[in-house]
Amino acid sequence: MDTQAQQTKGDANQHLKLAIAMAILKYKRLQKPNDGDPQLPCNNASESDVIKWKQKAKERKAEILRLKEDLRLAEDGIQYDVFPQSASCKCYFFDTFGELSPKLSDDGSESNQWRFKDVLRRRFLRQVRLCERKRKRLGGLTEQTCISDYASENELEQLRASIDFLVELCETVSPLRVEESNFKNWSHEAVEFILDTLNTLSSMGMEEVAIERNISSLIMRLVRRMCNTPEDESHHSTNNVQFYVQHLLRKLGSKAYVGQRVILSVSQRISITAESLLFMDPFDDAFPKMHNCMYIMIQLIEFLVSEYLLTWSKSEAFDLKLLEEWTTSLCHARKALELLESRNALYILYMDRIIGDLSRQLGQVSFIQKLKPDILAKLFS
Template sequence: MEVPANQANGDLNPSLKLAIAVAIAESRRRQKLPPPPPAASTAACDNSESDAIKWKRKAKQRKEEILRLKEDLKIAEDGVHQDVFPQHVSCKCYFYDNLGQLSPKHESDQKRSRDVLRRRFLRQVRLRERKRSRRDGSLLGSSIPVAEIAIENEMEQLRASVDFLVELCETSSPLEAQEGNFKNWSHQAVDFILATLRALLSTGKIDETIESIVSSLIVRLVRRMCNGSEGDESLHCDNNFQFYVQHLLRKLGSDPYVGQRVILSISQRISIVAESLLFMDPFDGAFPRMHSCLYIMIQLDEFLISDYLLSWSASQDFDIRLLEEWVISIFHARKALELLESRNSLYMLYMDRVVGDLTRLLGQVSFVQKLRPDTLAKLFG
């Protein structure tokens, strides 16, 4: 394109500049296009092939997009992008602090994020599958109100988490208790049980089903805590695992609904074991295991009373009648242990320490005004 001489010095008007730019762009576009077909008869065929290629390319892009979205969904469900705890490490929230020891006084509660461990626990228990199967069964297509369905779901979650925790304790060996997986799973199971139980109790509908689930949890864990290994060579190792189960009961006892029932069950079992030891030969192979069981149960009563009695009493739904029942049960257990004092005076020493803590805490005005006279007479008589 020739440029006039009077405009060769660069004083081009805007219209001419635009025309030149358009011409250059069109020229470059034409250079990039494939050569035209040799015959006009093949134009329709080429158009069909180009359309097929275009749709194949779009289908491939859509498939890649779907695969990418599936991967993103899997990452979001697994929480991999937030998983700061490797699978093999121990729980990071100090759940097993003070294992087998009294809690320090005035200890402040430290709240730590446990979202990742909680997601792992929920996946392990497979609550979603159990809930889906229940919906596909009796609840599907029924006229049950939404509120009752929600309560049924919470009940199913409580039952599933209780079964998971008990099975974990029953199938784990003493050595596995030291590993991170046991600590992670057991911790999250305890937290989930307490959260679900509080949600159910907040509805005000405490029925026999909840009572049955909680009682089953206590009985099965106490049985696992007291059952020793066969053979004296593994007794010390198994005692270590007993402390882990004791600690789980101790943590579950932070809720007054569970804690008071644990004390009642433990106190009644102390009386039974004490009577059995009274008529047992000290050289019997089962004697050391029963002795260990008796000690660890007395210690658990002391932990629960020392840790939680005052906080329980501050709860609005604190059951004062249940309190009186297990207080009387503790004194019955103490009387049963008096008969063993000639064999082992440590039993009475430990039990007197429990009774001392109980009397000191229940001697406060808030309790004295609520307790019946016969219960007070046992405490201060």
């Protein structure tokens, strides 16, 4: 009996040993790495997977944030520069801000004038398109269509969109509400694009009435912005904006088609302002603003006459009738300012300087004999 019990106990021990051996073999087989797997312990492999997925999660989160930022900039691109700063405008556009610039090349442009490249052209059109989209969202249907591809769009439509962009930039955005560098870049690109589009339209033989309607609207709106200042702007900000707009008109006036119309519009406004000042109380709050506006307008005409008149006269498309019209208007403006001589003699002094410069430059051109005798009498009397 004892022998049978011992035999039974021995068989149980053998089965136990066999079970333990099989368990150990199975454990080792599970622990043994497959061919090509890194020789890492089980815990290290798990930690590596955790780190890898955490890194992927961080990258995905950063990508989502970047896409959200791109979407925000695309939806409200008028106040932001969606292109890298490496494409910013590095030029001499505002170097002659408020100063006479006698150093001109034969074509009437400044000797160091920077011509914008295709990247800035595309950048400007992108900004105009974003502005058009925002206007469409805020105001519903608009008369203007968005620019999608400047190479295939109608040139006149591009001119309208560029004019609207430049005017709205001056009317709704001041250097205090937007970065000054962006204000300068956008306004420069707008001026260059408008002038370039005018040249293209001229070469295409576009209808003169359509072009003049858009250019007259541009001049009227910019002159109004230069003279009328919102009440919420500080005195320092107001002067800055006025001189910025004056400079834009000055640069647009490098083309005779625009420059002569600017002089005509501004000289007519000088006559109206002089009449208003004549009957205005000097202690009125609006008097200083009108006084500053008068100087800015007179200075703008001086810039245009001294810098561009001889260049305009060399162009085959120079309009003599328009020259006679704004010359007559300038003489009327001087006569209107004579009534203010007792209040401020500087008005007459500056106007005499402009008319003297105009007479001197017209004396150098060959078509002077074609002008009306009464205009010549007023200039050279």
